[in-house]
Amino acid sequence: xxxxxxxxxxxxxxxxWDSHKAVDSVPESLVRGVExxxxxxxxxxxxCREAQxxxxxxxxxxxxxxxxxxxAWVRADGGGGISMVLKDGKVWEKAGCNLSVVYxxxxxxxxxxxxxxxxxxxxxxxxxxxxxxxACGLSSVMHPRNPHCPTMHFNYRYFETEGGAWWFGxxxxxxxxxxxTEDMTHFHGTLKRVCDKHDAAYYPKFKKWADEYxxxxxxxxxxxxxxxxxxxxxxxxxxxxxxxxxxxxxxxTEAYLPIIxxxxxxxxxxxxxxxxQIRRGRYTEFNLVYDRGTVFGLKTGGRIESILMSLPxxxxxxxxxxxxxxxxxxxxxxxxxxxxxxx
Amino acid sequence: xxxxxxxxxxxxxxxxWDSHKAVDSVPESLVRGVExxxxxxxxxxxxCREAQxxxxxxxxxxxxxxxxxxxAWVRADGGGGISMVLKDGKVWEKAGCNLSVVYxxxxxxxxxxxxxxxxxxxxxxxxxxxxxxxACGLSSVMHPRNPHCPTMHFNYRYFETEGGAWWFGxxxxxxxxxxxTEDMTHFHGTLKRVCDKHDAAYYPKFKKWADEYxxxxxxxxxxxxxxxxxxxxxxxxxxxxxxxxxxxxxxxTEAYLPIIxxxxxxxxxxxxxxxxQIRRGRYTEFNLVYDRGTVFGLKTGGRIESILMSLPxxxxxxxxxxxxxxxxxxxxxxxxxxxxxxx
Numbered sequence: 001x002x003x004x005x006x007x008x009x010x011x012x013x014x015x016x017w018d019s020h021k022a023v024d025s026v027p028e029s030l031v032r033g034v035e036x037x038x039x040x041x042x043x044x045x046x047x048c049r050e051a052q053x054x055x056x057x058x059x060x061x062x063x064x065x066x067x068x069x070x071x072a073w074v075r076a077d078g079g080g081g082i083s084m085v086l087k088d089g090k091v092w093e094k095a096g097c098n099l100s101v102v103y104x105x106x107x108x109x110x111x112x113x114x115x116x117x118x119x120x121x122x123x124x125x126x127x128x129x130x131x132x133x134x135a136c137g138l139s140s141v142m143h144p145r146n147p148h149c150p151t152m153h154f155n156y157r158y159f160e161t162e163g164g165a166w167w168f169g170x171x172x173x174x175x176x177x178x179x180x181t182e183d184m185t186h187f188h189g190t191l192k193r194v195c196d197k198h199d200a201a202y203y204p205k206f207k208k209w210a211d212e213y214x215x216x217x218x219x220x221x222x223x224x225x226x227x228x229x230x231x232x233x234x235x236x237x238x239x240x241x242x243x244x245x246x247x248x249x250x251x252x253t254e255a256y257l258p259i260i261x262x263x264x265x266x267x268x269x270x271x272x273x274x275x276x277q278i279r280r281g282r283y284t285e286f287n288l289v290y291d292r293g294t295v296f297g298l299k300t301g302g303r304i305e306s307i308l309m310s311l312p313x314x315x316x317x318x319x320x321x322x323x324x325x326x327x328x329x330x331x332x333x334x335x336x337x338x339x340x341x342x343x
Numbered sequence: 344x345x346x347x348x349x350x351x352x353x354x355x356x357x358x359x360w361d362s363h364k365a366v367d368s369v370p371e372s373l374v375r376g377v378e379x380x381x382x383x384x385x386x387x388x389x390x391c392r393e394a395q396x397x398x399x400x401x402x403x404x405x406x407x408x409x410x411x412x413x414x415a416w417v418r419a420d421g422g423g424g425i426s427m428v429l430k431d432g433k434v435w436e437k438a439g440c441n442l443s444v445v446y447x448x449x450x451x452x453x454x455x456x457x458x459x460x461x462x463x464x465x466x467x468x469x470x471x472x473x474x475x476x477x478a479c480g481l482s483s484v485m486h487p488r489n490p491h492c493p494t495m496h497f498n499y500r501y502f503e504t505e506g507g508a509w510w511f512g513x514x515x516x517x518x519x520x521x522x523x524t525e526d527m528t529h530f531h532g533t534l535k536r537v538c539d540k541h542d543a544a545y546y547p548k549f550k551k552w553a554d555e556y557x558x559x560x561x562x563x564x565x566x567x568x569x570x571x572x573x574x575x576x577x578x579x580x581x582x583x584x585x586x587x588x589x590x591x592x593x594x595x596t597e598a599y600l601p602i603i604x605x606x607x608x609x610x611x612x613x614x615x616x617x618x619x620q621i622r623r624g625r626y627t628e629f630n631l632v633y634d635r636g637t638v639f640g641l642k643t644g645g646r647i648e649s650i651l652m653s654l655p656x657x658x659x660x661x662x663x664x665x666x667x668x669x670x671x672x673x674x675x676x677x678x679x680x681x682x683x684x685x686x
Contacts, residue, residue: 071663083662085662085663087661087662094660094662096662217641218641218647218650219647277657281654284627284631284658285631285651288627288628288631288632289631289632289641298560298561298632304561304562305662305663307561308628308660309662311624311660312660313659313660313661314620314657314658314659314660315627315657315658315659316656316657316658317437317651317654317655317656317657318430318656319426319428319430319437319439319648319652320414320428320648
């Protein structure tokens with residue numbers, strides 16, 4: 001059922017706007033049958049799918065109201081995806097967790113948008129020649145209702161190009177509307193513990209990378225209070241990189257859900273809700289203007305509803321809004337303007 | 344007071360994030376004193392300023408509630424702006440009309456973002472060399488409260504580069520949430536009448552240009568129901584192009600306000616309001632991902648609050664929203680998918 005022509009360097013855009021076909025039952029694998037069960041493609045897909053099921057289950061239990069709705073689709077040229085989306089929950093306004101498997105070819109510029117060292121990835125290709133690639137990843141954004149509950153995002157992905165280049169990338173970050181130091185110590189501390197098990201250099205490096213990556217440049221402020229971000233990881237064995245990604249996928253709920261359990265019943269005012277909406281406007285600005293995954297998805301003809309699942313249900317823009325000096329809103333703005341160490 | 348060093352080709356970014364200084368009184372002109380009152384720079388600024396005052400007055404009268412708040416600022420390296428913003432009106436949730444005068448130098452890539460024929464504008468410059476320019480324009484976006492009242496946008500601008508190249512650009516377009524053919528005939532008909540007075544080729548050419556420009560490419564749908572759009576106009580005398588821009592500026596209220604007067608008291612349901620919010624999500628997507636003025640402003644360090652004044656007060660994203668077949672929402676979607684002729 002997944003048979004499709006292999007993408008070639010000569011092909012035009014291999015992914016069109018209407019190339020996503022909904023399927024009624026979730027396929028066991030979206031990776032092409034020919035890859036073999038031991039391939040990193042299959043192994044990474046399996047780790048993502050298992051994490052998707054476990055995370056969505058834990059989030060449903062925490063929400064106690066809405067359930068995730070699942071959409072599966074295949075693409076005309078191979079690959080496909082499974083979107084899991086929860087709406088109108090008791091705790092979450094909107095939460096999504098998407099698995100995607102892409103066989104495609106992309107313009108070299110899109111490759112640059114997809115990686116930090118894009119130019120190296122296109123080595124050996126003539127200018128204008130398209131780059132055939134495989135990508136598999138799990139992406140998630142969860143926007144809670146209560147302004148004292150932070151928004152969370154993670155994405156872990158594995159890439160291969162036809163030329164045999166491969167790399168791992170990903171990260172997880174948190175976006176509160178109000179500052180709670182204890183929560184940030186828990187979140188960053190959990191990520192640091194996993195990083196340290198794999199490489200003592202990881203946390204400081206990837207924490208800084210997140211602070212730089214999640215910057216809304218035109219405002220000189222970060223989207224949230226960071227986490228970790230990494231790309232182009234291929235300096236160890238594939239097994240070592242895989243083990244790190246797999247453990248990070250398994251740590252998502254531990255890093256995030258205790259913060260939600262703690263604050264999901266916090267009282268809040270209309271003004272606090274409005275501030276959360278303004279911060280969601282900033283979230284939207286970051287995602288549409290700078291986010292590499294979003295830009296990559298829009299440029300390569302990804303499934304729009306899955307890509308833009310990351311946008312909040314509602315957002316707000318007030319002209320020249322400035323928090324009152326000394327207020328909790330001004331307090332967290334300071335942390336957005338100058339990233340801090342939390343652990 | 345406006346003295347500033349002339350931008351040079353060697354200079355780094357001449358406009359920084361903090362180079363906007365608020366001023367207490369509105370200066371008579373933001374164009375440098377040395378230009379002379381007869382210069383096109385001064386004449387265009389005067390036409391914009393007069394239109395800004397007249398349009399804001401007419402909108403206030405129509406609103407019957409809120410008033411425009413005015414912010415003036417100057418930039419460290421010359422130029423400045425006057426933002427006029429109305430919030431929480433009876434009729435409009437948010438309406439802005441901004442005059443800006445910019446003396447700057449921009450990377451050649453920003454010039455490409457600013458014009459259709461960007462490459463020609465950079466002729467004679469070495470790769471990487473910055474392009475000193477002057478720009479003056481009036482920009483406006485008005486988002487009404489009632490879902491039966493359309494959002495309106497216009498922008499008219501005049502550019503010069505140091506090398507003596509000059510061009511006029513601009514346009515006006517309308518974004519309803521519901522289709523009313525009579526209103527579209529009035530809006531497009533008014534623009535066509537002005538276009539026809541200046542050149543019979545203008546309306547068909549500029550109407551098509553707007554349909555192409557205001558396309559949300561990743562969705563395959565337009566932002567609204569079009570209008571006119573043009574750029575790089577310099578094939579006639581400066582006086583002829585100026586006369587066309589000036590008349591368009593003077594026609595804004597006639598093209599837009601009768602539609603608002605007609606619908607401002609229309610009854611509407613919560614569902615209709617929600618659909619308007621979803622369309623405002625699309626408006627946000629277009630502005631942050633594709634709009635040339637927004638991208639140009641963000642890249643050249645423009646005043647963020649003035650650039651993003653164009654965003655709606657509130658917007659909404661629902662996962663995989665699809666209008667019910669045969670509904671008024673589905674009816675206008677057809678027009679967004681396949682642009683029509685209205686006159």
